[in-house]
Amino acid sequence: MSRKLSPSRVTSPASASVEPSTPRATRTGRRVLAGVVTSGVCLCLATVPASAADVPPVVSRGVTIPAFYTPPAELPAANGALVRTEPMSLGLAIPGLDGRPMPGTATRLMYRSTDSAGQPVAVTGTYIEPSAAWTKSGPRPLVAVASGTMGQGDQCAPSLALEHPLTLTGDTVSVGYEALAVYRILATGAAVVLTDYVGLGATDRLHTYANRLDQGHALLDAARAARKVPGASVTAASPTGLYGYSQGGGAAASAAELQPGYAPDVPVVGTYAGAPPADLTSTMKGIDGSALAGALAWSVSGFAQADPDLRAVVEANINDTGKAALKDASTMCVGDALLGYGFTKSSKWTVSGKSVAEVIAADPAAQQALDKQRIGNLTPAGPVRVATGVHDDIVPHAQARQLAVDWCRKGANVTYEPVILPNLGDKILTNHLVPLITDQGNAIDWLSDRLSGKPAVSDCWSMPLQP
Missing domain, CATH: 3.40.50.1820 (Alpha/Beta hydrolase fold, catalytic domain)
Known part of the structure; x- marks a missing residue:
């Protein structure tokens, strides 16, 4: 099992079904995000794993x-x-x-x-x-x-x-x-x-x-x-x-x-x-389409985990390409993100073709959460x-x-x-x-x-x- 998500936190068969042999990008706590953006499941993060001895080592992108x-x-x-x-x-x-x-x-x-x-x-x-x-x-x-x-x-x-x-x-x-x-x-x-x-x-x-x-x-x-x-x-x-x-x-x-x-x-x-x-709100617009566009994925992933209102917007509006990008970027460092997602526009990640900032702005609850x-x-x-x-x-x-x-x-x-x-x-x-x-x-x-x-x-x- 991954250290990012202990068995006691898994409330969805979909998220629990990830095999231990799958790559780090899908078998770590990034499964929190995967579950959020693919199944709409709310995962509770109040507890922590028992000890280092209870779980195998985390290997993130070869490290x-x-x-x-x-x-x-x-x-x-x-x-x-x-x-x-x-x-x-x-x-x-x-x-x-x-x-x-x-x-x-x-x-x-x-x-x-x-x-x-x-x-x-x-x-x-x-x-x-x-x-x-x-x-x-x-x-x-x-x-x-x-x-x-x-x-x-x-x-x-x-x-x-x-x-x-x-x-x-x-x-x-x-x-x-x-x-x-x-x-x-x-x-x-x-x-x-x-x-x-x-x-x-x-x-x-x-x-x-x-x-x-x-x-x-x-x-x-x-x-x-x-x-x-x-x-x-x-x-x-x-x-x-x-x-x-x-x-x-x-x-x-x-x-x-x-x-x-x-x-x-x-x-x-x-x-x-x-x-x-x-x-x-302003910063998301600045990052979108820039060399550091991967940071927008990190923001979306983090807030989807922490805030129910923003999580709901992600679940409803991010397309399959966006879901894959969020999951992939969630194990990246800056260098990886510059190479993998530099100058990407978030409109490619949404169902409507609008930017992530526009999607959030159109939802009062989500905008209030960001504010x-x-x-x-x-x-x-x-x-x-x-x-x-x-x-x-x-x-x-x-x-x-x-x-x-x-x-x-x-x-x-x-x-x-x-x-x-x-x-x-x-x-x-x-x-x-x-x-x-x-x-x-x-x-x-x-x-x-x-x-x-x-x-x-x-x-x-x-x-x-x-x-």
Whole structure:
């Protein structure tokens, strides 16, 4: 049986009939999606498999997922509580002169969080104790990093990408590009904890791509879990920063505004939200037909699993081609998706020939469900820095800027940074990725200042003047 779906959760003969010998793309938790889009069955995801010993290893597109990632039958009562840890190697680490690895010592984590349905969920990630000293004022701080888009297959987990920066098999292309930001943060002397998000890594369910509650909770609970890692130098008093770009920018932004109600014990002193997908309706339109069109499949799959209203729309409106694409993409990493579904238009996946965004817009309940994912309806904790490329057409610039405006109207301390570059090509990812690199140093410097206690000066007053 698959780890993504335990026998106790199967409520449909159709989904239970998958043979153990079938390929990974159909025998894992992606069967959750297969059951949703083919039989209309509602599957309950509140429990987790008994133990790693009860199920065979998960092999996702030729990559065997370590048994560490299988959640236990019972989870701790408190959010952020550690389930288990183990030492972890960093793929790009080098020996230091003092014998300690550079840039730090890594620990693999599994911890408890709460999903968007209010149910306990196991989340995995990595804590890195830096080799560099924190030389600024105050205790060593912690930065909770939310990764950019990695994919939906278990093998795409950010923690695995830190361990294996480049994975090339016959079926998988995975690049650990987030290591650049992580290592730059570690070089400042701040500790880092990186979340794998809900269902990416931990093998009990499908990754709920771009779900604001799942992502925000997972990031905040990663910060809680980091304090409990044996040997960690960070404590409950350590100033905490949130950092993310693209999918990670949305997660960081969500965590910042959820923190006052969900995790008031996490002392968030600053948040960097780069290119945040704050409005998924707009973002779906940007992704559709782009080089990253596979990410639209991940969004549809994740929300079909988590939200009954959106699930009903998927069941009624996705055609056989779309169902096959959703199932296939659900085991892919970014590299696979670029090669397999780059520039695909979602109109090929629907019964009506309309785009997925148009299908959702035509159903009030589904549109309302998507609107609940909007970031910007709450006031974030501490100062925030929102940066977005002015020509970003994948995660559209206008909706990211609107997030800054929404927060400004709520009285938040917002630093808005439009990254002004020439148009580098429509729908080919360059307008989205280049600002990540060109602004990264400034983003980390800004966050480091917040971690050392320097106040941030809001530039909300300038918003009418900024592009």
